[in-house]
Amino acid sequence: MKLFQNLILTTAAISLCSCASNPFSSYKSTSDTTLHKIYSGQLPMAMEAESTSDPLYNMEYGSLLRMDQNYSQSNYYFSLAQQSMDVWANSWMSTTGGQLSNTALSMLVNDNATEYQPRGYERSFVTTYHALNHLDLNNWQNARVEIKRMYQIEQATENYNQALYNQEAQEFQKVKQDSQQNYLSTQILKKYNFTDINTPQVLALKNSYQNAFSHYLAGFVFEALNEPSLSRPGYVKAGQLNPNNTLIQQSIDNIDSNTRSKKGTTDLLIVEEIGHAPQIKSEEVHVPINLNFSASQNNQQSCINMIDVFYPRLIMDQMNTTPYAFSLDNTNYNPMLMVDVNLMVARSIRDQTPHIIARNVAAAVRNIATSQAACTAGNNGGSLGTILSLGASLGGMLLDRADERTWTLLPSKIYINRVNNLAYGEHKITVNLNGVPHIQTITLNQPYQIVTFRVIGSQIIFNLQRGSV
């Protein structure tokens, strides 16, 4: 008996050591610590440098380094994140039969314990921020490479999602065919909180993985490189994903009429990012059940009348919720919303709901079986009941809890503006933050340039193109 106890404990220890994502820790707590340090201005110390293949760490740390204007190092970490995605992407680029194994396994263990699989929108954003870093280093050709990678990743994500939906439909069908599992799923659904993920805005999104900003940036980069045949679809796709932004149609019209900035002037893209992406907290709900209708078939009374269900709850950024108006050379501009990352995260979770429910049903079935055995053994007066109880609770820790991992250092919203025919030379951007004007001087010296600023907490961070400052 001691052997089994040791085996369980050893397995738990292996889990803790071998996985960058600790199944017992809360990612929400980890990201809280990082955010508090960023809010207090301790940007370089907000995260510790690590050498890991964990894509989530590499995405978060890459974002932090970008905020700290360390673009080359940021790109190094984004590249590491992309390396782990490349294997996945290659298996889905032109097929609908790639890697789904992790999803199947996560039915049986805590999602937090499996290797992190970046969500669809995160895959697109890694390449987009990688491209933005290259633009800030004034390397347009390398930015072009990342832009191409962005839409290739999207193709892979489309194929993956389709296969995943098919698998989830099959999983759910199996649940429906089993009377006990069907009963459990019905009880779980009654208690599942859909408030965040079923809003009209979430449902209005075309999907959870394509965002208008990435495609608008693609259009801008290809336009700057004088490749209208690739620029136009970038703007068109951005318009399909965000039909309310009038700037997009104007950009398409400019491509169609071959309108470019006059000689000696700059076409400036101004990008405003605010806040951080939602955090995810594993929410525990107690669901009352009555299994005696099925237990009676085995002439055995069930001692289980409650199961614990875990689902992901979104914790939105409450500090930065609205855009900050700014002026350029004393002309005021209202930022135009391009992407609401909050909605994309919600949509992504909504799309995962069948898997989340099926995983909770699997966990409930497992816990019921183990607890019932412990209950029966305990009633018979043996020590087996204690051991099984220990196994059940330790197994529960490993196997339960909603996945809290998510790329939190993405902004919550991205806005853009575009100003044409700005004369080469120095210009001033003024952002008013809580009544305090923050002034940044920019130097324009190329036909196309980009300036990005991010407001997070009470910090404002400008990202300017090297060679133009």
Next chain:
Amino acid sequence: MKTKLLQLSLLSATVFLGGCASPTISYVDPNAVNNLTTNFNQNDLRAVAQDMSMQLIQSGKMNKCKSYTISPVKNSTDQYVDTSVMTNAMADKLSNSSAVNSTYVVSTQEMQNQVDELERQNQSGLYDQSTTAKTGKMKGAQCRVDGKLTSDTSVGPDGKTTLVSYTFFVQVFDVQQGAAIWRNSKNISKAKTY
């Protein structure tokens, strides 16, 4: 029950050990047909450009022009199609055909490099002027080949089938007169069913 716990432990351990396969690299036929997405891919690009070029050659209309250029093919689809591949494929087919007597002259795409080279030879002060190519001597194109790619997407009533129809439209204009001397289009439709 012991078996269950053992399975549970082994399963957890398996999760951490899986997924370490190394990739293999191999050469594939660049002309192999890729039927895996409805996107307009490299095979489609080359196939329609070459097919239209062949039809243009067979029409004999190109020999009405002493010289011609090709404007960059416009992409009016919502897909990232690098239509410079189509423009180049048409230029290759027309200029290498023994049935076309017309001379291919520099296109707008290639113009900047041409200007840069002329300026380098004539304005840098580095060259013996008796050996340089002179400015103002380039041949104007009598005809211009113009192409446009469009697409239309429709989804079946069951929501499971997506049909994308592409049209590649080509015209040849007499530049001075603005008259079209040849027009044709080619359609490709691709369906994807889940």
